[in-house]
Amino acid sequence: MSFHSSINSYSSLRNLGLLALLLTCGLSISTGPLAIGFINSLKGLVIGLVNTVTAWDPGTLAPHEQLIINNVRLPRTLLALCVGATLAQCGAVMQGLFRNPLADPGIIGVSAGAAFGAAIFIVLFAGAPEYAVAIGAFLGGLATTLLVYRVATSSSGTSVVMLLLAGVAVAALFGAGIGVLTYIANDMALRDLSLWQMGSIAGAKWHFVWLSAAALVVISWQFHRSAKALNALLLGEAEARHLGVDVERLKYRMIFLCALGVGIAVAGTGIIGFIGLVVPHIVRMMVGPDHRLLLPLSALLGAVLLLIADVGARTLMPPSEVPVGLLTALLGAPFFIYLLLKQRQRLF
């Protein structure tokens, strides 16, 4: 595919993606166990937004309906959008950096470390406020990434193979740590822990929305700046170096931007798997591996998929909620198997 035709298909895909995003946002605002209706929900959204500036209530919605739109559906819609876009972009970058189609945003240990950090607070500090668990998850994720990075870095630079192996080893270590915590946990902590690991957008808080939105802006901007360098890296590290890319610096920046993005996402929602793995592959099948196209489209598709999964989470078993991480795993795991099968065909 020539660059021009891929640019053309890119802009039409981008417009399609934006349209899909708008529709799924509308769907997310208007869907839930409380039947408010599509048009009324959108009216409620407008009223709610205007109300943040000036007091205005035409009485279209009952007060409790307005409350649900403002305090439940709007924050969770925005959080799903930000987290989906972040995870998908981080996945795309990690797959590019590791030149490995099976890499996901957690490959640098950030998810395992975050889960361990959260588990410490859930089990050992029972009754700790919710934000303590989030902070524990974020710090755990960041610290683990730092550890993995240190293990893989020697005087001759950072070895991608070592990063991969260190990531796997550290994930196993923290998996064992979570096992120990699970063993000593009481029933309540056990339940919290398992729910946390399934991930949910249900309790979306505004401060998480703002935090993950800020993270999304920062990583999108930085990834976009590095898109060409990531393309060069696809040729191989030596080749990228010859093309003038500061490969070590690129690796360092990408890894820590991912740790930041994924760390904040995980802290706010728990572990939501497979978005970061699956979405970049779908996009690559459509527009090829050029990161300049791959990254923004992954962001769009990631947001759309997580929004759809979250709508599913609240409509499958009303009035209770299904953890959204279960739905993304149900969606992603079969795709993962498909990837493995494809990989096998290529190898043999």
Next chain:
Amino acid sequence: MDKLILKCGALKFSAALVAALALGASPTWAEDTQRIISAGPGVTELIVALDKAEELVAVDSSSALPQGSKAKKLGYHRALSAEGMLAESPSVLIGTPVTGPKSAVELVEDAGVRVVILPDAQDGEGLLSNVDTLANLLGAGSRGEVLKTSLAASLDELTNAREALKGQQVSMLFLLVQPGRATRVGGSDTAVNMVIELAGGVNAADFGGYKTLSEEGILALEPDMILVSFRDPEQANNPKAAVLEALPLLEHLPAMAQDRVFHIPGTALMGGLGISAIAAAQDLSQSMSQLP
């Protein structure tokens, strides 16, 4: 007869309750009905006992509902969905101190739903005061008094039974038998421990929480009685056979050889001092009184 798997304690209790309700309850149907959300198995149990099951519109997933109840299941009582609750247009949400998340409960309250948090009953007094609160809140009239009287009578009976033991130590071990998995034993801060203590027994496991124990470890503790809880009614009716099937070595335990296997219904183990926990303790106490 030293057969210890007795059901009659629970039957006696329910019969007494039904009789008391029939005698004592004047027809007070006039109170306006509520749309109740109950978040906690103990709370639901009390609401049902106050004959207000029909007013339940939604309960948490571990609450047991009487047959024919149309109440919806809300999911885990500490991870409730605000919108899910509001969708049932409740007039009152009754929960426990752990009902959550807080943000969801606050939102429901902000939407104009009355939120009542019942404290965890640590003793009989706490339980009776919770019955009072609920009876007043739901307009249960004399049913509240009747329920209180029968609960107080049961608790008194248990106290008497404990005193009758005169310091006799009956050690017991609660086994959580799971097919294909290691057996876990209920320690000192579990719901089953409260049932054991109410009945006047001694928990042979002195650690906290549920811990995995091998058959050898169970044999070494030499409990006088084995307590189990099965979900499968067939196993529940013949707990000894079910235990031996999973843990054949326990055959060598005197408690097994002497048929001292006692089944506790799962509803009694949901935590907190409640109606089923008291009933189970009464059953257990009955079994203990027949020990040689």
